[in-house]
Amino acid sequence: MSPLEATGFTAFILIVLLGLFSTLFGFPGTVLILGASIVFALATGFQAIGLKIIFILILISVAAESLEFLMGVTGAGRIGSSRGGTTASLTGAVIGAVLLTPFFFGLGTLTGGLLGGISGLLMVEINSQLKLKPAARDSYKTLLGRVMGLFAKSFFALIMAVIVLTAIYS
Secondary structure, three states, rough: OOOOHHHHHHHHHHHHHHHHHHHHHHHOOHHHHHHHHHHHHOOOOOOOOOHHHHHHHHHHHHHHHHHHOOOOOOOOOOOOOOHHHHHHHHHHHHHHHHHHHHHHHHHHHHHHHHHHHHHHHHHHHHHHHHHOOOOHHOHHHHHHHHHHHHHHHHHHHHHHHHHHHHHHHO
8 A cells, every 4th residue: 555545545434423423512523524524435436335335325324314304493502512521522432432442443442432432522522501591501402303313314424434434444
């Protein structure tokens, strides 16, 4: 593998991980993973990632973004990305990855990072809600909708990352 190919491959892996982590803050990480996968497939001549996998990724991305939109329409707002939320999410992601990697290896790293990031962000969100007066707090239904939308979109992004990485490494 030439240095240019290694750099491109490393950039692709980092973009996939960035897409996975960006879903925690409400960004369209599934679209980022899809775009990186299409560029990688075009650059490699569809050797590792074929048209079938690209089509599956498109379906998953559309499903994830549609589900998040539906959660927003039904009254579930977004969890904001404050400085404390970002710090707690990063800390939780690292702790989750460290805890689950010995048990599930690569999948444990991705899953632990995702679950740890969601947990850290959720703890900060609940703590900030408790500081508000009762009339200004979000209802439990809204908070549950936020968490479910966040978890669903992140889960779809995790599935996309696993599909792409499995196709490349198999």
